[in-house]
Amino acid sequence: MDLKKFVNALNPNYELPSRKTVSNTMLPATYEEENFMAVTAHFIDDNFKSHSALLDCVSYGENHTSINLASQLKLIIQEWNLEGKILMVISDNAANIKKAIKEELQLKHFGCYAHTINLIALDSLKHATKILDKVKSIVAFCKRITSGMAKLIDQQKQQGRDPKRLVQDVVTRWNSTYYMVDRFVELEEPIRTTMALLNKDFPVISLEEWNFLKELIHILEPLENVTKLMSAENYVTASMTIILTDGLLAVYKNMKELQFEDISKKIISIILDGLTNRLGNVEQSNSLVLTTFLDPRFKNVGFCNESIPEKAKKSVLSLLSTKISSQNKNSASTTTANTVSSSSTYQPESESKETTTKCSVWGNFEKRVASL
Incomplete structure (x- = not known):
């Protein structure tokens, strides 16, 4: 039955x-209806190897007030005996969790960079809803109807391609839309043929809309590259924040000067405004400045403002002197001298050899390296 x-x-x-x-x-x-709170700890062991560990993932049914969130976080912190050991807390940009961390728990907070990029991209894509809905409709049909996908795969084989499937986007992940459009444009010819053979009432995608989709991939690619870099777990990402923000701003300022469709220009302007308003001047963050300065890939080359490296150096020397003095006052001056020498003479290697392009988020950094 x-x-x-x-x-x-x-x-x-x-x-x-x-x-x-x-x-x-x-x-x-x-x-x-399902609400979860996941807390992950990132730390460095005695051998300076980075680690990540999931401390807790709890089903959370209470109202998401800052007090309730802080209370739950405090329980996790106490359970793992982490009081006084937390340097910074990273979260999304919601006002309640920011308030819970900064005001209720009195901890240093930094908004997730990848989440900020996600919000900027989602804002920009709202202006492409009409064409994106057409793409989603065609993709959904081919994913849902077996005969549609079979025809598409058959057309690719007939054209001598290695068959690929279409990608469906996810509402909350902007880069899934990037992947969907990228694959859709890649398979433009077999998709056109398949739509004609199936003789269904598919939405019509004009030549201008196909051109726009190709432009959209070009526009979103720098955001996707940065999202990948900043979502990694096997290396430190905070030290790249200043350099990548500067790189993104430079890329989209350059794009404004290129020839694009009107809707593409609008999207570029929204992304540029989002980067400026949501991220602000990241070189004003002392924590980000220090992490960049202490990263051996960047050090004093990673800043736009020429006065920042000297200020960072003085800050590092002050912190080192304080730390060393508390342990061994006699060795403070010698260690400090070595630090100054290391900071002022380091020059990046591999980055300076790469080709700079208008769409490279590393472009400005590579120019500074090349000028040394």
Whole structure:
């Protein structure tokens, strides 16, 4: 007995929800009802090797007030005996969690860089909703209907391609939209042929819209590159924040001077405004300045403001002197001298050999390295 017959036997008046209702309404609603708080610790061991560890992931049913969030975080901190050992807390940019960390727990907070980029990208993509809805509709059909995907794969084989599948985007992940559009444009010819053969009522994508989709990939690529870099777990990312922000600003300022469709120009302007307003002047953050200065890849080459490296050097020397004096006053002056020499003579190697392009987020940094 199948499910329909079973349900009908229980209650003939009950109508099972359709696949569309389950996919588009019921599952998303259930997902929204589930709330979790995950806390991950990032630390360096005695051998200066970085580690990450999930401390807790708890189902969270209370109101998401800053007090409640702070209370839950405090329990986790106490459970792991981390009082007084936390240098900085990274979270998304929601006002409640920021207040919980900064005001309730009195801890230093920094908004997740990748999440900020995600918000900027999502804001810009709102102006491409019409064409993106067309793409999503075609992708959804091919993903849902077996014959549609089979035709698409067959067309790719006939054209001598290694067959690839279309990519469906996820609402909360802007870069999934980038991947969807990138694959869609890559398969433009087999998609056009498949749509004609299936003879379905597909949305019409004009030549101008295809051109825009190609421009959109070009526009979003720098954001995607930075998102990948800043989402890594196997290396320190904070020290790249200043350099990548400067690089993104330079890239999108250059893009404003290029020939694009009007809608593309609008998206570029929104991204540029978002970078300026949401990130601000990252060189004003003492923590980010110090992490960049102490990163052997960047040191005093990683800043736009020429006065920052000297200030960072003085700050590092002051911190070192204080630390050394508390341990061994006699060795303070010798160690400090060695630090000054190391900071002022280091020059990056591999970065200076790479080709600088207008779309490289490392462009400004590479120019500074090349000028040394």
